[in-house]
Amino acid sequence: MFFDKATKQVFLFPTKVGTMSARHFLGSIGWHGKMPIHGKPNQLLDKYPNLDNYSFFGFFRDPVSRFESAILHLKQMPSILNSNLDNFLNGTSRENARYELFLSNEFLSLFPVVFDRQVDWLDHPKVTPLDFDNFESELRRVTGNTTQPLERRNANTDFGRQEITDDVRAFVREYYAADYALAKDRLGKEY
Numbered sequence: 001m002f003f004d005k006a007t008k009q010v011f012l013f014p015t016k017v018g019t020m021s022a023r024h025f026l027g028s029i030g031w032h033g034k035m036p037i038h039g040k041p042n043q044l045l046d047k048y049p050n051l052d053n054y055s056f057f058g059f060f061r062d063p064v065s066r067f068e069s070a071i072l073h074l075k076q077m078p079s080i081l082n083s084n085l086d087n088f089l090n091g092t093s094r095e096n097a098r099y100e101l102f103l104s105n106e107f108l109s110l111f112p113v114v115f116d117r118q119v120d121w122l123d124h125p126k127v128t129p130l131d132f133d134n135f136e137s138e139l140r141r142v143t144g145n146t147t148q149p150l151e152r153r154n155a156n157t158d159f160g161r162q163e164i165t166d167d168v169r170a171f172v173r174e175y176y177a178a179d180y181a182l183a184k185d186r187l188g189k190e191y
Contacts, residue, residue: 001044002026002033003054009142010051012058013038014121015114016069018135020154022059029145038113041124057142058122060183061132062191063176064169068161070114071102075160084110095160103171119178122186129186 002023003010011026013019015038023033034048045051061069074085075094088107089097101107108115122129130138136150173180183189 001035001037001039002031003051004031004143007144008054010044010054010056011142012041012044012056012121012127014058014060014118015116016066016073017059017061017118017132021135021150021152022139024153025139025148025150026143029143029148031143038121040121041127045126052126054126056124056127057130057138058118058127059132059135059138060118060122060129060179060187063118063179064164064172064191066118067115067168067172067176068099068164069156070111071099072156072160073154074111074114076156097160097162099162099164099168103168105175108175117176117179119182123178123182129182131187131189 001010001012004026011022011031013022019037023037027033034044036043039047041056075097085094088110089101092101118129121127130142139150140146180191183191
C-alpha cells in the first residue's frame with residue numbers, strides 16, 4: 001500500500017499489476033509506503049483505521065495476462081517461494097514447464113497471495129478499480145503528476161514463456177470468474 005496524506009488517497013496492489021513500478025513512482029513523488037505491500041482493504045483498514053477517510057485505488061489486469069505474469073515471475077525470480085515451485089515441478093525445469101502444469105488448485109494454494117483473485121482487493125466499496133491497460137495515464141490522473149518519469153520495474157523476460165492454450169484460458173476463466181464479472185461490472189470491460 002502507498003498513501004498520500006494531502007490528497008487522502010491510497011493505492012492497493014493486487015499481485016502482478018505493476019506493483020514495483022507504481023511503488024517506485026509514488027515514492028518518487030512523495031507518497032508513503034506501508035506494509036503489507038499486497039494488503040487488502042479490510043486488512044489495511046483494521047491496521048490503519050485513519051484510512052477510512054481515504055479514497056482507495058487499485059489496478060485490474062486481464063486475468064489471463066496476470067496469470068501468465070505470475071507463473072513467469074515464479075519461474076524467473078529467486079525467492080524462498082521457489083523451493084515450493086521446484087518441489088511441485090518434480091524434476092521438470094522451470095524454463096520448460098508448460099503452463100498446463102500449473103492448472104490446479106493444489107498448485108495455486110502453494111502461492112496464495114500470488115494467485116489470489118483481484119476481487120479480494122478491488123471488490124470493496126471504498127476501492128475504485130483502474131484499468132491496467134491504461135497504467136501510466138491512470139497513475140498520473142489519480143496522483144495529478146504529469147512530469148515525474150515512470151520507470152518500468154520487475155518486468156518478466158521471455159525465460160519460461162510458453163503458449164497460452166485454450167486449456168489455460170478455460171482454467172483461468174473458471175478460477176477467476178469473479179474477476180471477469182468485476183471487470184464487466186466496474187470497468188465495463190470484457191476479456
